[in-house]
Amino acid sequence: xxxxxxxxxxxxxxxxxxxxxxxxxxxxxxxxxxxxxxxxxxxxxxxxxxxxxxxxxxxxxxxxxxxxxxxxxxxxxxxxxxxxxxxxxxxxxxxxxxxxxxxxxxxxxxxxxxxxxxxxxxxxx
Numbered sequence: 001x002x003x004x005x006x007x008x009x010x011x012x013x014x015x016x017x018x019x020x021x022x023x024x025x026x027x028x029x030x031x032x033x034x035x036x037x038x039x040x041x042x043x044x045x046x047x048x049x050x051x052x053x054x055x056x057x058x059x060x061x062x063x064x065x066x067x068x069x070x071x072x073x074x075x076x077x078x079x080x081x082x083x084x085x086x087x088x089x090x091x092x093x094x095x096x097x098x099x100x101x102x103x104x105x106x107x108x109x110x111x112x113x114x115x116x117x118x119x120x121x122x123x124x125x
Contacts (some may be wrong), residue, residue, distance in 0.1 A: 029125075031081045039087045042070040050092060053119070055085040079124050084123040088119025 023101040039054045048066050056062045057075045064071070079085075087099050101109040101122045109122045 026059040031080050033080045034076060034092055036074060036076055036104050037085060038072065038100075038102040038105070040070065040072050040098075040102070041067070041087070041089055042098045042100075043091075043095055045069075045095040046097060047091070049097070050090045053086075053088045053090075055087075061086075081122045081124055084121050085124075086121045088117070089113075090117040092116050 038040050039050050041049065043049070048068055049071070051063050053061055053063045053068050053073050054073060057077050085101065086100055089097055089099065091097065094114060096112060096114050097118070098110065098112045099105060099118075099120050101120070103122075109120060111120050
């Protein structure tokens with residue numbers, strides 16, 4: 001007697017395909033949406049940074065010169081799938097700087113840098 005491998009394989013394949021093709025299972029239906037974006041910048045040094053740059057509510061960039069650390073800015077913005085937001089800094093001399101991006105109070109990106117300037121981005125899935 002032959003083992004029912006073909007039947008088992010077909011059943012697994014059908015269940016996998018049906019699970020992947022459920023209507024509404026993608027995030028496309030959730031866009032555009034309004035989100036709260038919080039940018040955070042901190043450092044192990046007490047020195048302030050020369051500047052912090054972040055994407056603002058209108059799609060442009062805002063630069064804050066000589067921000068006190070820790071720096072935090074929260075904005076509300078309507079975003080679409082695959083929109084990109086950025087957060088960056090400049091300091092001289094170089095020091096350890098931590099950049100964080102939170103979406104609706106959930107940390108989505110965090111990075112520590114030791115260079116005089118750097119930036120990171122987040123793409124909405």
